[in-house]
Amino acid sequence: MKRRIVLTLATVVSLSALAGCGGSGSAQAGGSGSADGKETIKMITWSNSGTVDALNELNKKFEEETGIAVELTEVPSTDYESLLNTRLAANDVDIFCYTTDSRAFAQPVVDWAPAEPLTWESIITGGNALDLSGYDWINNWSTGAEACKYGDGIYGIATGMTLMNGIFYNKTLFEENGWTEPKTWDEFITLCENIKAAGIAPLTVGGGDTWPVQMSANAIVDSVEEGGDEALAEGLWTGTRTYTDEKSLKVYNRELQFLSYMEEGFMGVAYSDVPARFVAGKAAMLYDGSWNAAEIEKVDPNFEYGYFALPGDTTNNFTGKYDLTFGINAKSEKTEAAAKWLEFFSNPENYTIYVNTNGFVPTMAGIQTDNKFLSILGDRVNDAQRTYECYNRVPTNVGAYGSYDPTNLKITGGEFEDVSELAAAAQKDWDDAMSSAKGQ
Numbered sequence: 001m002k003r004r005i006v007l008t009l010a011t012v013v014s015l016s017a018l019a020g021c022g023g024s025g026s027a028q029a030g031g032s033g034s035a036d037g038k039e040t041i042k043m044i045t046w047s048n049s050g051t052v053d054a055l056n057e058l059n060k061k062f063e064e065e066t067g068i069a070v071e072l073t074e075v076p077s078t079d080y081e082s083l084l085n086t087r088l089a090a091n092d093v094d095i096f097c098y099t100t101d102s103r104a105f106a107q108p109v110v111d112w113a114p115a116e117p118l119t120w121e122s123i124i125t126g127g128n129a130l131d132l133s134g135y136d137w138i139n140n141w142s143t144g145a146e147a148c149k150y151g152d153g154i155y156g157i158a159t160g161m162t163l164m165n166g167i168f169y170n171k172t173l174f175e176e177n178g179w180t181e182p183k184t185w186d187e188f189i190t191l192c193e194n195i196k197a198a199g200i201a202p203l204t205v206g207g208g209d210t211w212p213v214q215m216s217a218n219a220i221v222d223s224v225e226e227g228g229d230e231a232l233a234e235g236l237w238t239g240t241r242t243y244t245d246e247k248s249l250k251v252y253n254r255e256l257q258f259l260s261y262m263e264e265g266f267m268g269v270a271y272s273d274v275p276a277r278f279v280a281g282k283a284a285m286l287y288d289g290s291w292n293a294a295e296i297e298k299v300d301p302n303f304e305y306g307y308f309a310l311p312g313d314t315t316n317n318f319t320g321k322y323d324l325t326f327g328i329n330a331k332s333e334k335t336e337a338a339a340k341w342l343e344f345f346s347n348p349e350n351y352t353i354y355v356n357t358n359g360f361v362p363t364m365a366g367i368q369t370d371n372k373f374l375s376i377l378g379d380r381v382n383d384a385q386r387t388y389e390c391y392n393r394v395p396t397n398v399g400a401y402g403s404y405d406p407t408n409l410k411i412t413g414g415e416f417e418d419v420s421e422l423a424a425a426a427q428k429d430w431d432d433a434m435s436s437a438k439g440q
Helices: 049-066 077-089 119-125 136-140 171-177 185-197 211-225 229-238 246-259 271-279 290-299 335-345 348-358 372-383 419-439
Strands: 026-029 040-046 069-075 095-097 161-163 166-170 285-287 305-309 319-322 325-328
Touching: 040 049, 040 077, 040 335, 049 069, 049 290, 049 335, 049 348, 069 077, 077 095, 095 335, 161 290, 166 171, 166 290, 171 305, 211 229, 211 246, 211 271, 211 285, 211 319, 246 419, 271 290, 290 305, 290 372, 305 372, 325 335, 335 348
Parallel strands: 040 069, 040 095
Antiparallel strands: 026 069, 095 325, 161 319, 166 285, 166 305
């Protein structure tokens, strides 16, 4: 949960991994690098304007303090997995980020869903990730280290959490009309009706890129299950839950209801245009991940906005997933220098620079920031939970309907107007895939 940037916790297929990606690959060194004989370590990541800006600032500071330069290479997230595989295979990287669809080990290994080894697991078992558990600075991290445990080791640092079920809202419009943040689903629907009655589009979303609408399935599932996401995912595999049961039908109905309040033509709105449209008042609210707060502020630094979690029947907790996760290449000849960089990064003062710039929800306890977005969230993120995407497992070769994907609804240009028919098609595709898997 995007940026020159690709929620947390997918699947509707790790859709957030593509959020706001753009730009071409580039390499930047924190100093003059090996050209003047300085030791240089190589770091790779995907393009994300806030994060890359923060890393460039920190890398310069690191070189000034240690004399070690950092060569940072960034590429669009759609190209990152290829870069990672190439550089690890050539032993041409010292600090890497786990792939955009497995950062912070978003999908833990489970015993109820057979699957090929997950991307992050293959990196570890292939001997490419250094165990960080023996370093004293690892104790500076709270959830940032906890999220990266595998067996008896810790193989990464999750540098922050992104929220995927949030609604940005125009604070000025809300104050002028006496609208307040909803705490329940019914209050949210009442709010949308009141905004609509005022002649304003309640919601917008970057539907032209498809994945933001697909990502909303996570938020809707979260609002129905209210903490039961893992049980749902397991239940679909074991047969105790189905896409046609009462709660699943509630998901599909809420998706339809939610999308009915979008501005006209929302499926033609490019994701890159969403921040400007929102600031310009094209809609009172914007469904988007926390990562786009920085882009909204770039459009107008003085624009006043708020952010609330899409609520359920009784709860309104934020949900998301851990984002960019650093690891050290265990086969590198510069593991000592790479570990020195992570030690530097693990200093609360330096980490604060990082989250102040990119707006990640901190994964280190006790961090005080002056980031506008994090100030808006306050302590409401303390109870943030992983979203459905983190638990969902999809059988091999499942058909196009075997999920909660709202782009199968007619309102988005899909085939189904009746949610019951979509639910039946989803269950059929799921059953066919499960039968095929069991027959292998």
